[in-house]
Amino acid sequence: MQIHQMSVTYLPEQDRILMRINTVEGEEMRMWLTRRLMVGLWPLLSKLLTEHLLKLESAGASLAGANPELKKMLAEFRKEEFLQHADFDTPYKEGQQRLPLGEEPLLVTDVDATPLANGPLRLNFNERAPGGAAKPRSFQMEMQPKLMQGLMHLLDQALLQSGWREPFVPVAAVEPAADDDATRPRYLN
Template sequence: MQIHQMSVTYLPEQDRILMRINTVEGEEMRMWLTRRLMVGLWPLLTKLLTEHLLKLESAGASLSGANPELKKMLADFRKEEFLQHADFDTPYKEGQPRLPLGEDPLLVTDVDATPLASGPLRLNFNERPAHGDTKPRSFQMEMQPKLMQGLMHLLDQALLQSQWRESFVPATPPEPSESGDADPSRPRYLN
């Protein structure tokens, strides 16, 4: 399967993200991504893509002793480079595609992500229904780093629109003030 186009859209009335993938063969895969799924998937994909980009960078030089800030800068640079060459202006091709997964989008319950030695990242999207009367469905694709970065960009836009992303970033505790209070604007009570 060769990917032609991808579309990632947050639908507020569903409170879900609809991901659609068009193939060169005229097939379309449709998947629902829920907030519960994205809480675990977003950090995993971000980590895997960053590690893969660092492997590409380190092909010419050793980064094993580099500090984390330098590694992050190099990965961010590579991401920006990929995004500059991506085509986000061409509208997603609507039409009457073949739907191998059926008319209803796959309600993704879990994703298996495996970086392959040859370069791409293999993603296996699974729908494991809670009821035994429905047959499990799945969809697998392999994405090169450039395409994966494009998908991450589209997911990031949908996450910003959904306002889910704030909950993905761990809250940092407030710095204690000089008087020892964790939050000086908060009222204090004495017993």
């Protein structure tokens, strides 16, 4: 399978991220990504991509003794370089006729990520129904570092739009007033 286009969109009414992938063969894979999934997936993908970029970079020069700040700067430079050459302006081609995963998007419950020795990162998106009620569905793809960085950029935009990256802030305790209202219960909606 060769990826042609990707779309990552936060849908507030679903409170989920819809990831769609068009292939050169005219197929479309649709997947729901939840906040619960992204809490663990985002740091993992960021780490794997950074390590992978450093490994590819160190093939030309020895980075074994380099300090962590230098490695981080080098990885950030590579990420920016990839993004400069990415095409985020071409609209996503809607209405693919072939949906191998079915009409309903895959509700991703876990992702297996494996960096391959020859460059790409293999991602296996799995949907496991609770209690094994339905047949599990899955989808696997391999992404070169440039494409992976494009996906990370799209996911980052969706995460910013969703507000999922913002920490939960507890509501400050309200001091009761000195009048009769102090005995009445208060509710926050």
